[in-house]
Amino acid sequence: AQSVAQPEDQVNVAEGNPLTVKCTYSVSGNPYLFWYVQYPNRGLQFLLKYITGDNLVKGSYGFEAEFNKSQTSFHLKKPSALVSDSALYFCAVRDGAGGFKTIFGAGTRLFVKA
Amino acid sequence: GAVVSQHPSWVICKSGTSVKIECRSLDFQATTMFWYRQFPKQSLMLMATSNEGSKATYEQGVEKDKFLINHASLTLSTLTVTSAHPEDSSFYICSARDLTSQPNTGELFFGEGSRLTVL
Numbered sequence: 001a002q003s004v005a006q007p008e009d010q011v012n013v014a015e016g017n018p019l020t021v022k023c024t025y026s027v028s029g030n031p032y033l034f035w036y037v038q039y040p041n042r043g044l045q046f047l048l049k050y051i052t053g054d055n056l057v058k059g060s061y062g063f064e065a066e067f068n069k070s071q072t073s074f075h076l077k078k079p080s081a082l083v084s085d086s087a088l089y090f091c092a093v094r095d096g097a098g099g100f101k102t103i104f105g106a107g108t109r110l111f112v113k114a
Numbered sequence: 115g116a117v118v119s120q121h122p123s124w125v126i127c128k129s130g131t132s133v134k135i136e137c138r139s140l141d142f143q144a145t146t147m148f149w150y151r152q153f154p155k156q157s158l159m160l161m162a163t164s165n166e167g168s169k170a171t172y173e174q175g176v177e178k179d180k181f182l183i184n185h186a187s188l189t190l191s192t193l194t195v196t197s198a199h200p201e202d203s204s205f206y207i208c209s210a211r212d213l214t215s216q217p218n219t220g221e222l223f224f225g226e227g228s229r230l231t232v233l
Contacts, residue, residue: 034221043120043207043224044158051219090157100146100211100218106157 002027004093006105013081014113021076021089021108029097033074035065038088038107047089050074051096061085081112116142118210120225127198128233135193135228137208143188144210148222149181152205164191198232205229 003026013019025031032051036044048059050067058064065076074091091105117140127133137147145166150158164170164185172178180202182194191210195202206229209222 032219036221036224041123041205041227041229043118043226044209044222045224046221049219049221094218096219101160101163102148102222103160104150104158107155 002093002095002101002103004091004103004105006089006091006108008108009106010109010111012111012113015083016080019078019081019085019110019112021091021110023074023076023091023105024072025074025091025093026072027093027095029095031072031074032094032096033065033067034092034094034102035059035063035074035076036090036092036104038090044090047076081110083112083114086110086112116140116210116212116223118144118208118223118225120208120228122228123226124229124231126231126233129199130197133195133198133230135195135206135208135230137191137193137210137225139189139210139212139223142210142212144191144212145188146211147185147191148209148211149183149191149193150207150209152207152227158207161193195230198230200232203230203232 005024034049035047038044050057055067088107094102119138121136149161161176162170162172164183166185170183185191207227208225
């Protein structure tokens with residue numbers, strides 16, 4: 001069975017500082033990993049994904065994530081946070097062995113202070 | 115990217131009534147749609163997967179008779195919350211994919227969500 005863990009309910013960072021939002025996963029086959037962002041009362045927007053290839057994936061709005069197979073992690077990062085990055089971030093995993101079922105983590109709320 | 119539209123965005127209803135939420139793919143044919151429920155400060159819970167022209171596949175613990183899903187066309191899926199009660203109040207989000215043309219490596223396209231409040 002697939003599962004995703006986001007160990008932090010909330011991350012606080014000052015504007016201009018680097019940010020990291022953590023994610024670990026469990027899947028039986030090859031993992032397809034995704035990050036989505038959600039603003040209040042809105043649907044989810046896709047940020048980036050890892051399917052195969054380079055472990056460092058770059059996505060929208062300056063975000064990037066690093067796939068680490070040995071640690072089964074896929075942490076989201078950004079070198080310099082903006083106040084507008086404040087939102088709810090979800091990590092998600094799909095089993096590459098088949099199917100389209102996507103499992104989401106509990107979400108991490110990011111607060112960026114000016 | 116592909117656009118998924120959900121309607122209504124907000125709905126308030128009385129206990130015991132039924133509410134229908136629509137999910138439309140605007141610029142692609144969605145062979146598969148997923149319905150999620152999001153509780154306050156919690157993650158998205160997959161409720162069911164619907165494939166066009168066939169019955170929806172419900173996740174364990176989701177009442178089929180309570181949450182009726184109809185995927186009658188390649189661009190429209192509906193979720194009907196029957197005999198709604200206050201505990202059904204939640205944020206419901208749909209997502210869609212065209213599995214005939216998009217590989218399963220692709221991301222999901224989400225609607226904007228529908229907030230249901232049952233009084």
